[in-house]
Amino acid sequence: VERSVAGITIAGGSRAGIGTSLYIKEYQLCFDLGCEGEKAADCDTVFISHGHTDHLGELFNYLAIRRLHSRDIANLFVPHWIGDDLRLAIQAWGRLSASSFDYRIFEVHPRARLPLRNQWTVEAFPLVHTTPCMGYLLSQSVAKLAAPYVGLPGEEIRRLKLADTEGLFQDVERPLFAYVPDTLPEGIDALPEAVWKAKVMAIEATFLDDRKPLDKVRAGGHVRLDDLVSRLRRFSGEAVVLFHISQMYSPSQIEGLIAEAFPGDLPFSVSAFW
Numbered sequence: 001v002e003r004s005v006a007g008i009t010i011a012g013g014s015r016a017g018i019g020t021s022l023y024i025k026e027y028q029l030c031f032d033l034g035c036e037g038e039k040a041a042d043c044d045t046v047f048i049s050h051g052h053t054d055h056l057g058e059l060f061n062y063l064a065i066r067r068l069h070s071r072d073i074a075n076l077f078v079p080h081w082i083g084d085d086l087r088l089a090i091q092a093w094g095r096l097s098a099s100s101f102d103y104r105i106f107e108v109h110p111r112a113r114l115p116l117r118n119q120w121t122v123e124a125f126p127l128v129h130t131t132p133c134m135g136y137l138l139s140q141s142v143a144k145l146a147a148p149y150v151g152l153p154g155e156e157i158r159r160l161k162l163a164d165t166e167g168l169f170q171d172v173e174r175p176l177f178a179y180v181p182d183t184l185p186e187g188i189d190a191l192p193e194a195v196w197k198a199k200v201m202a203i204e205a206t207f208l209d210d211r212k213p214l215d216k217v218r219a220g221g222h223v224r225l226d227d228l229v230s231r232l233r234r235f236s237g238e239a240v241v242l243f244h245i246s247q248m249y250s251p252s253q254i255e256g257l258i259a260e261a262f263p264g265d266l267p268f269s270v271s272a273f274w
């Protein structure tokens with residue numbers, strides 16, 4: 001599947017318990033590897049949220065396909081608590097398949113800020129799930145005219161620039177894409193403030209109505225659409241993408257339930273990715 005939203009293309013797929021992988025083509029970054037390993041194989045940088053099979057089980061295919069295509073080393077950013085097990089699993093799979101994989105693992109701690117290319121930073125934040133889980137926020141640092149200089153004529157600014165005026169510009173972090181996978185509502189309530197300002201926010205919406213009893217929803221460590229509707233009032237970006245939707249919903253049901261849940265005059269778009 002490929003969907004365009006607010007200027008980015010999300011490729012991959014996502015169904016709760018089956019497989020989730022969101023590959024953002026413009027950024028060449030991939031979030032989770034639970035399905036669509038062939039598509040994700042185009043991408044050399046992957047962020048893993050937690051160890052559940054539907055978020056990680058496609059890793060071996062991903063590595064094997066990259067090997068087949070003689071790709072460069074894969075950079076796997078993973079929660080620090082799964083690093084050792086993942087290394088062992090990849091080594092074991094290498095023996096099973098009589099091949100070696102080209103990868104490196106970066107163990108990420110919650111609240112870590114990871115500098116990447118293009119003045120990008122990825123910040124990891126903790127979520128609350130049945131097993132420890134992390135989300136990620138991609139931001140870009142851009143130089144903006146500092147407040148005292150805003151409104152000056154262009155000529156004057158050029159002159160100050162040529163004179164190397166200190167403090168003329170100020171680095172501002174612009175949140176571009178937030179990845180908020182499996183979590184209970186508590187995890188959403190504790191999100192870093194910048195996540196709510198991301199241009200695009202992808203957030204889990206495993207259940208869309210009450211056909212799954214709430215205690216079972218919570219036991220699985222998930223939210224229901226009505227948990228999100230009120231909380232998303234804080235969102236000030238352009239687009240919300242709901243993913244990780246249960247297989248119990250058909251595509252037409254998904255569209256209908258989402259349209260029903262959100263008021264028509266929202267200042268941002270809401271769509272689903274599956």
Ligand SMILES: [Zn+2]
Nearest residue numbers: 050052129182
């Ligand atoms: Zn999970």
